[in-house]
Amino acid sequence: MTALHQDGQSDAIVETRHCCNPRLAVIASDIRSHALAQQLGSALLDDDQAAASACELFLAYRDGCLKLLDRQTLKKGGLTVDIDPRPGEQASYPAPKKNVLAQAVGRKSHSIVDATAGWAQDGLALFRMGYAVTCIERSPVMAALIEDGLARLAQKNWVLRRELRVPQLLVGNAIELLAGLGEKPDCIYLDPMFPAKRKSSAATRKSMALLRDLLGDDLDRQALFEAAWAATARRVVVKSPDHAEPLGGKPSESYQGTLLRYDVYLK
Numbered sequence: 432m433t434a435l436h437q438d439g440q441s442d443a444i445v446e447t448r449h450c451c452n453p454r455l456a457v458i459a460s461d462i463r464s465h466a467l468a469q470q471l472g473s474a475l476l477d478d479d480q481a482a483a484s485a486c487e488l489f490l491a492y493r494d495g496c497l498k499l500l501d502r503q504t505l506k507k508g509g510l511t512v513d514i515d516p517r518p519g520e521q522a523s524y525p526a527p528k529k530n531v532l533a534q535a536v537g538r539k540s541h542s543i544v545d546a547t548a549g550w551a552q553d554g555l556a557l558f559r560m561g562y563a564v565t566c567i568e569r570s571p572v573m574a575a576l577i578e579d580g581l582a583r584l585a586q587k588n589w590v591l592r593r594e595l596r597v598p599q600l601l602v603g604n605a606i607e608l609l610a611g612l613g614e615k616p617d618c619i620y621l622d623p624m625f626p627a628k629r630k631s632s633a634a635t636r637k638s639m640a641l642l643r644d645l646l647g648d649d650l651d652r653q654a655l656f657e658a659a660w661a662a663t664a665r666r667v668v669v670k671s672p673d674h675a676e677p678l679g680g681k682p683s684e685s686y687q688g689t690l691l692r693y694d695v696y697l698k
């Protein structure tokens with residue numbers, strides 16, 4: 432496990448987190464690329480080698496961010512952890528807790544563990560609403576992207592001015608890590624990968640399609656729910672596609688989003 436707290440003074444414990452993914456390589460685009468390739472146990476390639484390789488996915492520092500690339504975006508573009516407010520979200524801090532996500536996690540909750548961080552979009556939206564967020568991610572590739580996003584977030588004026596502590600990232604399997612949390616959080620938030628039913632629309636898209644391509648479905652999501660239930664003080668929230676069976680049986684409450692549902696389990 433690696434603990435990282437991005438508060439400007441990083442206390443990152445750097446260790447090898449082999450992702451052992453022969454389909455992924457790091458592109459030598461920055462002074463940090465070598466260390467990243469070593470940390471992930473991935474090949475380090477220059478642009479020409481990358482283009483000629485059989486790899487399908489790449490990590491590259493580009494435009495001041497760490498980006499995940501596929502072959503289409505190898506030359507230009509790529510996906511990064513977006514740290515800016517989502518479309519329609521108020522840019523003030525704390526953002527109002529008025530959407531279904533806030534209703535589901537509970538407006539009065541304080542501490543939230545996002546145990547399936549992924550692109551960290553839900554975790555960061557919760558952070559911007561003023562919750563104290565801890566993220567957990569087991570994919571070393573996604574963890575590297577999140578670390579990069581959190582480092583950028585820690586340098587934002589609005590974060591520095593208010594001396595906010597940006598989310599802590601724990602890297603490893605949440606099923607194990609949740610059992611070792613010091614204090615039980617008010618809410619544990621789960622958004623595991625369910626099998627896809629319908630063809631996803633354009634924007635969901637590329638980021639989720641790449642994630643699915645990289646990681647596949649989270650087949651241990653039932654065990655994750657059980658670990659979350661044991662580790663929470665008050666509630667577990669499961670985000671799932673609207674066609675999926677509730678992960679923890681009949682929920683105490685459900686909130687409907689667009690093509691998705693938040694099932695809330697209260698203790």
Ligand SMILES: C[S@@+](CC[C@H](N)C(=O)[O-])C[C@H]1O[C@@H](n2cnc3c(N)ncnc32)[C@H](O)[C@@H]1O
Pocket residue numbers: 546547548549550551552553554567568569570573603604605606622623624642646649655
């Ligand atoms: C659908 S994505 C989450 C997307 C995220 N909510 C967002 O807003 O970007 C699921 C993520 O959870 C991670 N994950 C699933 N099960 C996990 C577990 N047991 N421990 C840690 N991470 C897990 C996967 O690696 C994947 O990155």
